[in-house]
Amino acid sequence: MNKRVKPVYLEDKLEEIRADGHQEYRSKSLPTWCPGCGYFSMAEGLTFALKRLGIDYKDVVVVSGIGCASRFPFFVNTYGFHTLHGRVLPVATGVKIGNDDLTVVAVGGDGDAFAIGGGHIPHAARRNVNLTYLVFDNGIYGLTKGQTSPTSALGFKTSSTPYENGDVPLNPLMMLLSYGASWVGQAYAGHQHHLADMITQAMSHQGFSFLRILSPCVTFDKTNNTYSNLNMRVRDLPEDHDSSNVLAAMAEASRNDHPALGLYFKEDRPTLGQVMDATIQRSLSSHGDKGPGQTKAK
Amino acid sequence: MMMAKTGTDIQIAICGSAGDGTIASGDIMKRAAAAMGFNVIAFDVYPPEIRGFGKCISRIRISTKQTYSLKQESDVLISLNDGHAIPHVGEVRDFGAVIYDDSLGSQVAEGGHISAHISPAQIPYGFGVRQISELATNSARSRNIVVLGYAAGLFNLPSDGFHEIIRSKFATKAQIVIDSNIKAFDAGLQVGQAVFKLDDVEVGSDSKETNGAEAVMMTGNGAVARGFMEAGIESYFGYPITPATSIMERLAVDMPPTGGKFLQTEDEISAIAATIGAGFTGSRAATATSGPGLALMAEMVGLGVMAEVPVVIAVSQRGGPSTGLPTKTEQSDLNLAVFGGSGDAQRIVLAPTNVEGCYRCAGMAFDIAETYQTPVILLIDLYLSNRYETVIPAKENTFAPKPRKKVSVKKGEAFKRFEMTENFISPRAVPGEAGLMHTATGLEHNELGRPNDAVHMDMSIKRHEKLKSAVHFPGLNVSKRFGDKGPVDVGILGWGSTFGEILETMYQAQAEGISCSAMKVVMLSPLPLQSLQEFFADCREILVPELNYEGQFANLICGALEKPVTRLSRATGTPMEVQEILAEVRRLSGQDPAQIQIAGAEGAQT
Ligand SMILES: Cc1ncc(C[n+]2csc(CCOP(=O)(O)OP(=O)(O)O)c2C)c(N)n1
Ligand code: SF4
Ligand SMILES: [Mg+2]
Numbered sequence: 001m002n003k004r005v006k007p008v009y010l011e012d013k014l015e016e017i018r019a020d021g022h023q024e025y026r027s028k029s030l031p032t033w034c035p036g037c038g039y040f041s042m043a044e045g046l047t048f049a050l051k052r053l054g055i056d057y058k059d060v061v062v063v064s065g066i067g068c069a070s071r072f073p074f075f076v077n078t079y080g081f082h083t084l085h086g087r088v089l090p091v092a093t094g095v096k097i098g099n100d101d102l103t104v105v106a107v108g109g110d111g112d113a114f115a116i117g118g119g120h121i122p123h124a125a126r127r128n129v130n131l132t133y134l135v136f137d138n139g140i141y142g143l144t145k146g147q148t149s150p151t152s153a154l155g156f157k158t159s160s161t162p163y164e165n166g167d168v169p170l171n172p173l174m175m176l177l178s179y180g181a182s183w184v185g186q187a188y189a190g191h192q193h194h195l196a197d198m199i200t201q202a203m204s205h206q207g208f209s210f211l212r213i214l215s216p217c218v219t220f221d222k223t224n225n226t227y228s229n230l231n232m233r234v235r236d237l238p239e240d241h242d243s244s245n246v247l248a249a250m251a252e253a254s255r256n257d258h259p260a261l262g263l264y265f266k267e268d269r270p271t272l273g274q275v276m277d278a279t280i281q282r283s284l285s286s287h288g289d290k291g292p293g294q295t296k297a298k
Numbered sequence: 299m300m301m302a303k304t305g306t307d308i309q310i311a312i313c314g315s316a317g318d319g320t321i322a323s324g325d326i327m328k329r330a331a332a333a334m335g336f337n338v339i340a341f342d343v344y345p346p347e348i349r350g351f352g353k354c355i356s357r358i359r360i361s362t363k364q365t366y367s368l369k370q371e372s373d374v375l376i377s378l379n380d381g382h383a384i385p386h387v388g389e390v391r392d393f394g395a396v397i398y399d400d401s402l403g404s405q406v407a408e409g410g411h412i413s414a415h416i417s418p419a420q421i422p423y424g425f426g427v428r429q430i431s432e433l434a435t436n437s438a439r440s441r442n443i444v445v446l447g448y449a450a451g452l453f454n455l456p457s458d459g460f461h462e463i464i465r466s467k468f469a470t471k472a473q474i475v476i477d478s479n480i481k482a483f484d485a486g487l488q489v490g491q492a493v494f495k496l497d498d499v500e501v502g503s504d505s506k507e508t509n510g511a512e513a514v515m516m517t518g519n520g521a522v523a524r525g526f527m528e529a530g531i532e533s534y535f536g537y538p539i540t541p542a543t544s545i546m547e548r549l550a551v552d553m554p555p556t557g558g559k560f561l562q563t564e565d566e567i568s569a570i571a572a573t574i575g576a577g578f579t580g581s582r583a584a585t586a587t588s589g590p591g592l593a594l595m596a597e598m599v600g601l602g603v604m605a606e607v608p609v610v611i612a613v614s615q616r617g618g619p620s621t622g623l624p625t626k627t628e629q630s631d632l633n634l635a636v637f638g639g640s641g642d643a644q645r646i647v648l649a650p651t652n653v654e655g656c657y658r659c660a661g662m663a664f665d666i667a668e669t670y671q672t673p674v675i676l677l678i679d680l681y682l683s684n685r686y687e688t689v690i691p692a693k694e695n696t697f698a699p700k701p702r703k704k705v706s707v708k709k710g711e712a713f714k715r716f717e718m719t720e721n722f723i724s725p726r727a728v729p730g731e732a733g734l735m736h737t738a739t740g741l742e743h744n745e746l747g748r749p750n751d752a753v754h755m756d757m758s759i760k761r762h763e764k765l766k767s768a769v770h771f772p773g774l775n776v777s778k779r780f781g782d783k784g785p786v787d788v789g790i791l792g793w794g795s796t797f798g799e800i801l802e803t804m805y806q807a808q809a810e811g812i813s814c815s816a817m818k819v820v821m822l823s824p825l826p827l828q829s830l831q832e833f834f835a836d837c838r839e840i841l842v843p844e845l846n847y848e849g850q851f852a853n854l855i856c857g858a859l860e861k862p863v864t865r866l867s868r869a870t871g872t873p874m875e876v877q878e879i880l881a882e883v884r885r886l887s888g889q890d891p892a893q894i895q896i897a898g899a900e901g902a903q904t
Contacts, residue, residue: 058732063575066740073737074748079729080737081578083571084601090568094575095729097533097559098583102729123564276559283554 031075033068038189038215039136043075045187046105046134048196049203050078060103063092065112068142068217069135072107086116089124092131093272100273103203104131111141114150114170125179128207130271134199135210136189137172138217139225146220153224173253176210177246177265183209184249184265188234189216190227194261201263207271214259237262306336307361309369310449312442313386314378316345316352319442323378324356326446326467330459331360332515332688339365339798340686341873344625353382358686366652367798368685370875374452376445380412387412392419395452397445400424423452423493430485440482447483451490457483513690518656518682518795521689522612523548525660526584529697533559533576533583535569537591540624541680542614545586566591570598570611574673577602577609578738580728582664582699586612589631590621592638592675599673600639603761605738606716606724608667608674612660615679617871626871627681629794630846635677636823636854644762646670647823648774649677651797653687655820661697662774668702670765671726677822679845681873682795696773702726707733714745718756722764769826777826779833781808781815788814788886789837791830791863793822793851796843796874803879812887822851825858834861839886841866843879 033039050057060078064070066085073080079102083091092106113121113135124133140158141147147160151172156165176184183205187195195213202209214234216225237260242248249265270278310327314320321342328340339359345352359368371391377383377398390396398412416422425448431440443464450460461480468476516524523545526534534553536546546562553560559576563569569585576583587595592613602609615631617623635647646666650659659676667674705725707713715736717724724745727734736747742757744750769776781804788807792800797818804816817833819826834840842852843866852865866882868874 056732058735059730061579061729062737074739077735079735080739081575081605082737082739082741083574083605084597084740087567087571087598090563090571091575091578093561093568094533094535094572094577094583095579096575097561097572098576098579098581099728099730102579119564120568123568272561276561279560280554280557 032071034219036216036218037068037142038138038213038217039069039072041189041192041195041215042069042072042107042134042136042213044192045196045199046072046076049200052200053203055103055203059101060105061092061095062105062107063088063095064106065108065117066143067109067112069107069109069138069215070112086112086118087120088112089117089120089129089133092133093124093127093129096129096131096273097276100130105203106131106133108133108135109142109149110135110137110139110151110172111149113137114172114175118150121175122179125176125181125208125210127272127275128180128182128269130207130273132199132202132205132209132211134202134213135172136213136215138215138221139169140217140221142217142220146217156224158220169256171253171256172212173264174250177250177253181210181265182207182267182269183263185210185263186212186214186259186261188214188230188259188261190231191234191261198261198263205266207269233258235260237264305362307359307363307365307369308373308453309357309359309371310374310376311355311357311372311386311389312376312378312445313353313355313383314442315382316354318354318378319439320354320378321356322467323376323442323446324358326443326460326463327356327449328358328360328686329463329467329515330450330455331358332513332686333459333463334455335513336360336362336688337365338515338686338688339368341368341681342684353379355382355386366801367876368873370877374449376449377412378442378445380410384412384415387415387417387420390420392417393421395421395423397423397425397448397452399427399441401426401428423448425489425493427486430489431482434481434485435478437478440479443479443482444486447486447488448490450483451487452493452495454491454495457487513688515686515688516653516657517544517684517686518650518653518678519544519614519684520548521653521657522586522660522676522678523552524691525657525663525697526610527552527556528692528695529661529664530582530699531558531584531664532581533561533573534585535561535563535572535576535583536585537563537566537569537587539566539588539591541616541683542586542588542591542612544683545612545614566594567598570595570602570609573609573611574598574602574605574607577607577667578605578728579730580702584610584612584664586614588614588616589618589634592631592634596634596638597640599645599675600641600643601740602673603639603643603645604641604740604742606671606726606761607738608664608671610660610663610667610674610676612676613678614683615677617869623871625680627679627795627873628846628869628871629679629796629844630848630850630869631677632793632822632846632850632854635675642758642762644765644823645672646674646765646768647677647821648674649794649820649822650682651792651794651818651820653682653685654689656682657689657691659774659820661692662771664699665697666768666771666774668699669723669771670768671723672761672765677794679795681845685795702728705734712746715747716743716745716757716760718745718760721767722760765824768824769821769828774820776821777817777819777829779815779817779829780804782813783815785836786813786815786838787888788812788839788841788883789833790814790816790841790843790879790883791819791833791851791855792816792843793819794844796845799874799876799879800843802876803883806876806880807883807887810884812883812889814883814887819851819855822854825854827858830855830859834859839864841879841882841886843867843874843882845869845874
């Protein structure tokens with residue numbers, strides 16, 4: 001899997017977009033990402049997955065926060081909701097509860113996810129909201145032009161850490177595993193086919209699936225998460241990795257220096273939608289407490 | 299069925315500590331009175347602590363006439379704890395009754411007993427509450443029910459109604475609990491029936507039935523929840539906060555049996571975010587909170603405005619800023635509700651003035667939100683949330699959802715979700731509809747929904763202009779004038795829970811011969827400018843009473859009309875009092891005080 005990847009240019013991309021057969025998934029808006037940005041692979045991966053799974057794009061809602069990654073809904077021809085910085089998960093939860101028949105994909109960057117939106121992740125995970133959360137982790141704030149993020153490496157010089165970043169980076173996979181996410185995986189923007197396959201798997205999962213995608217910001221990070229660095233560092237999960245074993249998954253996730261790609265953990269348990277349906281059933285069979293606030297006079 | 303005697307208008311205050319069953323006793327009293335066909339307004343005050351022995355006071359106004367607020371003076375005070383009740387003896391009117399325990403065991407140090415504080419003009423009704431409780435039930439714990447029976451006896455109220463309410467209140471408890479409470483009630487009743495009666499506060503059967511069988515007693519919060527339910531609410535997301543929590547708790551019980559989705563979220567940001575997410579899919583979605591929660595929601599309200607998503611946000615105000623006075627009432631989140639958030643983000647704000655209004659506004663809020671494709675804030679306060687009033691719900695449910703107009707586009711044409719139409723309201727589609735895919739965004743966007751800065755002015759016009767017709771929304775009285783028509787000396791302009799006291803004041807002032815009228819403003823955004831202008835043109839002086847320090851409503855009105863008003867703004871955590879508004883009205887009327895014929899403490903006959 002560790003083959004070298006050529007940088008991606010916008011012109012080539014456009015050629016490809018025109019040539020490929022799944023253009024109907026694309027909207028008429030052209031991506032505003034910098035040429036070579038890892039995010040092009042997400043558009044690629046998601047359209048591939050939708051096609052593979054045969055999901056009608058009228059039934060898909062792509063919800064995003066704010067950031068470069070979060071621009072995604074504009075570039076795909078499904079329903080989209082580009083919301084607020086950090087709030088992608090609660091909005092996506094509402095979309096799924098509002099209409100359980102929809103396929104919901106939540107998209108955001110690392111700042112959107114782990115800084116401002118960090119408080120929402122445990123709750124979407126533990127509730128097992130049936131949606132796919134794609135976090136494009138470039139270890140930097142792209143849209144605001146290059147400040148440090150919660151996953152920036154120690155010592156990284158950014159515009160907000162001109163004398164080096166001194167904050168220990170978060171380990172997103174460890175977080176999600178301990179939050180009780182029922183599907184946790186990792187992919188890399190430089191390995192496009194694998195990424196597309198992982199998105200497909202994540203979307204086929206019944207429950208909350210979290211896919212972290214390592215993705216270079218070619219404009220504001222020339223030293224850390226570059227294609228050449230990541231190409232050298234990433235590895236595959238061992239063939240014998242047991243994805244039903246959360247401790248084994250954590251052991252692999254703890255090796256931050258050599259991020260492993262693949263499915264870390266998967267478990268089947270009731271989704272939020274199913275839990276709510278069960279609540280509705282229980283409420284019908286019990287009379288329920290009268291509760292406060294209102295009494296019949298007669 | 300018991301018939302209410304015409305002309306009855308009594309207010310009973312029951313005061314004790316949290317452990318005395320004060321609120322429970324008041325609850326039975328108001329439910330029984332409502333079942334007898336009286337108009338009931340009631341408001342409980344209790345300490346913020348969950349346990350402990352803080353002071354509780356339950357005030358219940360029982361009347362055959364239409365009333366708008368509690369009376370400033372009570373006709374009866376019942377003490378379950380003299381230490382707490384003594385400061386309230388003064389609120390009992392002359393020739394009113396003070397009911398208290400004079401059992402031997404309750405004798406305390408000099409001055410500690412309530413009997414020493416009763417004025418000669420008040421009538422003491424001491425009896426052996428504790429002894430009677432112990433005799434009837436082997437326990438002093440039924441004192442709250444004994445005094446209830448005593449009051450019922452004093453007023454010649456029939457016991458059946460009380461028995462029924464006691465049974466239903468303790469329905470989940472063991473039979474012995476029900477039996478002993480009924481025993482305690484009857485024991486109190488016997489004593490109460492035997493004592494001499496107050497002449498002018500008697501309640502009894504009469505030929506005329508008042509508002510009769512359909513009346514339902516509910517709190518403002520209960521009315522909001524009921525309005526939501528009748529409107530067919532499908533999704534609710536909320537985070538507990540006083541005084542809005544009981545809306546959430548009611549819906550947690552009532553929604554699931556109708557297939558509704560209810561979720562307690564991790565905070566208010568996620569509550570409003572999920573509400574907006576659900577609203578985006580076409581689900582009837584709502585949340586409820588108080589000021590601190592609304593502050594957290596402000597950014598999301600802006601998203602709802604920008605992305606044109608219909609949602610309903612019920613907000614019950616408490617004292618602020620910050621954590622403020624969690625269990626006290628205040629009207630100080632008007633600025634936040636009307637303006638809160640970044641940018642020019644006009645939304646619709648409805649502020650009902652009584653419990654019935656809570657029910658109607660909550661019921662209509664979804665229709666309004668869907669019509670104008672924008673967040674609707676329902677702004678009430680603790681005094682309205684927690685007070686009980688008898689309400690006659692609509693016979694037919696008019697709040698149920700109407701089918702959304704289906705839109706279509708020609709093949710090959712892009713759907714203009716934010717199209718500039720004549721009335722600035724755009725066609726709306728929701729996920730799942732073929733051919734109408736679009737992306738909603740908080741970024742400024744063109745008619746297609748694509749990010750675009752150049753159209754900012756046009757789109758700002760769209761978002762503001764589309765709301766203008768909301769003041770004419772069918773079936774909704776966004777403002778209403780009461781009292782004298784045509785030119786008057788004093789106009790009282792009010793909003794929210796304070797309007798009850800304003801109306802009582804206005805009728806008293808009229809009875810004193812002051813030329814005055816009152817106007818309530820229910821829609822705070824957009825403002826009903828035309829009715830306001832007409833009111834201003836008719837009134838020589840305008841008085842704006844409200845429960846906050848800065849005079850937020852007065853500021854709003856003055857900003858919109860550029861006309862001076864007299865402010866009566868105060869932040870004490872307690873409801874406005876009729877007497878203080880009346881004093882201002884008298885002053886502004888400019889009439890010679892000697893000429894004003896002061897009506898009795900009873901108030902005006904309306
Ligand atoms: C409430 C709020 N605070 C700050 C911002 C500014 N802001 C926009 S995107 C962003 C960070 C983006 O970083 P990340 O989430 O990692 O996404 P990327 O651009 O790297 O894809 C910030 C701070 C905002 N839009 N809203
Ligand atoms: S700034 Fe970085 S993350 Fe944003 S589009 Fe450009 S390369 Fe991608
Ligand atoms: Mg980033």
